[in-house]
Amino acid sequence: MARSYWHITWRRFRGHRLGMVGLCVVAVLFLVAFLSPILANEQPILCRFDGGFYYPAVVDLVHQVPGTSLIIQKQRPYRLATFDFKREFDPERGDWALWTPVRYGPREIAAEPLAGPSGRHWLGTDQSGRDVLSRMVHGTVVSMKVGFLSMGIAVILGLVFGCIAGYAGGIADLVISRFIEVVQCFPAFFLILAVLAWFPPSIENVMIVIGLTRWVGIARFARGEILRIRETDYALAARSLGVRPAQLVLRHLLPNALAPVLVSVTFGIAVSILIEAGLSWLGFGVQPPDASWGTILRSGYENLFTAGHMIPPACVAIFLAVLSFNLVGDTLRDVIDPRLQAERA
Amino acid sequence: MLSYILRRLVTGLVTLFGISVISFFIIQLVPGDPAQIQTSQIADAAVSERVYQQLRELYGLDKPIPVQYANWVGKLVVGDFGSSFHDGRRVSAKIGEALWPTLSVALLSFMLTLIISTPIGIYSALRQGGGFDRSVSTGLYMLYSVPNYVAGMLLILYLGVKWDLLPFRGMRSDGYDEMTTLGQMWDLAQHYVLITFCFTFGNLAYYSRFIRQNLLEVVRQDYIRTARAKGLGERSVVLKHAFTNSLIPLISLIGLTLPFVLGGSVILEYMFNWPGLGRLYFESVLQRDYPTIMALNFITALLVLGITFIADLTYGLVDPRISYEK
Numbered sequence A: 001m002a003r004s005y006w007h008i009t010w011r012r013f014r015g016h017r018l019g020m021v022g023l024c025v026v027a028v029l030f031l032v033a034f035l036s037p038i039l040a041n042e043q044p045i046l047c048r049f050d051g052g053f054y055y056p057a058v059v060d061l062v063h064q065v066p067g068t069s070l071i072i073q074k075q076r077p078y079r080l081a082t083f084d085f086k087r088e089f090d091p092e093r094g095d096w097a098l099w100t101p102v103r104y105g106p107r108e109i110a111a112e113p114l115a116g117p118s119g120r121h122w123l124g125t126d127q128s129g130r131d132v133l134s135r136m137v138h139g140t141v142v143s144m145k146v147g148f149l150s151m152g153i154a155v156i157l158g159l160v161f162g163c164i165a166g167y168a169g170g171i172a173d174l175v176i177s178r179f180i181e182v183v184q185c186f187p188a189f190f191l192i193l194a195v196l197a198w199f200p201p202s203i204e205n206v207m208i209v210i211g212l213t214r215w216v217g218i219a220r221f222a223r224g225e226i227l228r229i230r231e232t233d234y235a236l237a238a239r240s241l242g243v244r245p246a247q248l249v250l251r252h253l254l255p256n257a258l259a260p261v262l263v264s265v266t267f268g269i270a271v272s273i274l275i276e277a278g279l280s281w282l283g284f285g286v287q288p289p290d291a292s293w294g295t296i297l298r299s300g301y302e303n304l305f306t307a308g309h310m311i312p313p314a315c316v317a318i319f320l321a322v323l324s325f326n327l328v329g330d331t332l333r334d335v336i337d338p339r340l341q342a343e344r345a
Numbered sequence B: 001m002l003s004y005i006l007r008r009l010v011t012g013l014v015t016l017f018g019i020s021v022i023s024f025f026i027i028q029l030v031p032g033d034p035a036q037i038q039t040s041q042i043a044d045a046a047v048s049e050r051v052y053q054q055l056r057e058l059y060g061l062d063k064p065i066p067v068q069y070a071n072w073v074g075k076l077v078v079g080d081f082g083s084s085f086h087d088g089r090r091v092s093a094k095i096g097e098a099l100w101p102t103l104s105v106a107l108l109s110f111m112l113t114l115i116i117s118t119p120i121g122i123y124s125a126l127r128q129g130g131g132f133d134r135s136v137s138t139g140l141y142m143l144y145s146v147p148n149y150v151a152g153m154l155l156i157l158y159l160g161v162k163w164d165l166l167p168f169r170g171m172r173s174d175g176y177d178e179m180t181t182l183g184q185m186w187d188l189a190q191h192y193v194l195i196t197f198c199f200t201f202g203n204l205a206y207y208s209r210f211i212r213q214n215l216l217e218v219v220r221q222d223y224i225r226t227a228r229a230k231g232l233g234e235r236s237v238v239l240k241h242a243f244t245n246s247l248i249p250l251i252s253l254i255g256l257t258l259p260f261v262l263g264g265s266v267i268l269e270y271m272f273n274w275p276g277l278g279r280l281y282f283e284s285v286l287q288r289d290y291p292t293i294m295a296l297n298f299i300t301a302l303l304v305l306g307i308t309f310i311a312d313l314t315y316g317l318v319d320p321r322i323s324y325e326k
Helices: A002-014 A017-039 A056-063 A132-168 A170-185 A188-196 A203-230 A233-240 A245-282 A293-302 A308-336 A338-344 B002-029 B034-039 B045-059 B065-077 B091-126 B131-144 B148-162 B181-219 B222-229 B234-245 B247-262 B266-271 B277-286 B290-318
Strands: A046-049 A052-054 A096-098
Touching: A002 A017, A002 A308, A017 A056, A017 A132, A017 A308, A132 A170, A132 A203, A132 A245, A132 A293, A132 A308, A170 A203, A170 B002, A188 A203, A188 A245, A188 B277, A203 A245, A233 A245, A245 A293, A245 A308, A245 B266, A293 A308, A293 B148, A308 B148, B002 B065, B002 B290, B034 B045, B065 B290, B091 B131, B091 B181, B091 B234, B091 B277, B091 B290, B131 B181, B148 B181, B148 B266, B181 B234, B181 B247, B181 B266, B222 B234, B234 B247, B247 B290, B266 B277, B277 B290
Parallel strands: none
Antiparallel strands: A046 A052, A046 A096
16 A cells, blocks of 8 residues: 555656656765765775785775674785885786776875866865865765765654654643744754864764754654644544554554655755755864865865866765755655646646 | 734743753853863963863853853843953944844845846746746756855856956955945945855745745636736736735745844855854854854844744735734
């Protein structure tokens, strides 16, 4: 039953060209983020070195899954921080390498600082001589992580509080609704800044704080939906059959309230990506040696007159991410809301 | 009407109280107080500790938090936000200085938004699905997805640096004082262009779509058909009968967005070196300047609540059907 509903939604979604374009861009961003270790890395995907075969970039790829570093480790020389494969590389000895498309790591100091785009560094280098393209690729990881994980936190909190407020009503509803109103009186960015000022800046803290400030919108949505659905005939039927409240909410009310929540989550991801880049730009997010679109933009801002080449790529990336999530969200809203569907037909 | 206003004022006060308590505790409970920051540079541990204690006493940080809060409220009641922990200046003076730069940009951008998006919205609604409607809405949608600070960076890079057309640092050029009055106005105007644009363009799509949507809903109503049927000109039908009736949601939208616009934008003001409220807030947070942070939080909350209240009241003016009696 629930499956067929999502099935219908997906079929309608496919009919929207712009929505599909947005979804494709989202998928590409996802792929870039996931494959970043084999897209841009200072170590090769596969190589022969001093008689042995190695695949360091692939190990990096696997290491993206938490916990895998206990199972698989890079082979001996590649594990060492001091080992520089590019310097040790010696074709005379029969060494060869299958490089990643971008041959530079995000933190590798590869060339002279603030060099403009060239054949070797397509997007130039930053103030420390790091390859900007490689940093852009690895910045995608940060954006996607922050977007999805912070909204994950927001969804869990929002649904729990929204369901409680919507179903229980009474005092619980009053307290939660007041609290939501209070939180919404602060501009989100101020709140985030105020909280972040007290914690060491890191991507994890950024995610948590964004999640903690974004849940109120979702809670309000969920509360409204639960309130509406609670009065429907099938909810009444379930209740008169003796379904317990917890089960009623989880199995009967919540699944039907998810669609509008999903729409606001999609927009929320775009906002989170935006906030993360903004915070990193201000110096509260991802810290300098690590790459994020926001820190790249900041490097460009600090070297405006000498190295403007860092600004457009980061701008395009942020714009594309925001646009595509907005497109998906808009399409989803059109597809889910049957009232709009009727108007169109 | 009077009882409605009273009721709203009471709930507003309760919310305001909640907000001030929460922000006071968030600010105070977490590590790193201003005295610590200001003494961190002193090398001698004993001296550092002594100065630290003295500063805490001076700022009143040595008292329990509820007492500190009571003191803060006590001063607030007589309109005193206290003095900045950072430079000792009156908080009200600091905010007063930062208010005009933010407010002027916000109002300018707001007026521009309404002036541009209203005709676009009306025209698109009239020619629904036509070439103008589709191309403008697509174009504005793309603009809407450009984050304002991203646009700011690009504008600074191209218009400010590469082509050197417009200034982008602060409100005034060097040598402002030596300019003639006319020259000063021209200089000021130039500094406003980029930052105002950044505040405006994103809202255009939102507002024009909103106006279009509301108008479309109103146009379907029976009284519009009646107006047409009795032979009124299209102009009069649209502007007098349809548009005025689509104003109610617009007012609530303005009420919802205006306070946030007034709060300024931390990133944009920082980027353009604009001496406004957003930048003041950012700097106060970095300096742990509690009185300034509290004052700004409080004023923002007051604005949000106040403007929502005014927006709710104006409904009644626009739409006589709305009654405030229970």
